[in-house]
Amino acid sequence: xxxxxxxxxxxxxxxxxxxxxxxxxxxxxxxxxxxxxxxxxxxxxxxxxxxxxxx
Numbered sequence: 001x002x003x004x005x006x007x008x009x010x011x012x013x014x015x016x017x018x019x020x021x022x023x024x025x026x027x028x029x030x031x032x033x034x035x036x037x038x039x040x041x042x043x044x045x046x047x048x049x050x051x052x053x054x055x
C-alpha cells in the first residue's frame with residue numbers, strides 16, 4: 001500500500017479501445033478520407049486522494 005493514497009485518473013479503457021477500432025475500420029473502409037485529422041474526446045474522471053493535499 002502506498003502512503004499517501006495517490007490521486008489517479010480513471011480512464012474508460014474499453015470505450016477508448018472500441019472508439020479506436022471503430023475509427024480504424026472506418027479509415028480502412030474509406031482510404032481516401034484517411035488524411036483527415038480527427039480529434040476525439042472521451043471523458044475521464046480525476047480521483048482526488050491524499051497525495052493532492054498539502055500536509
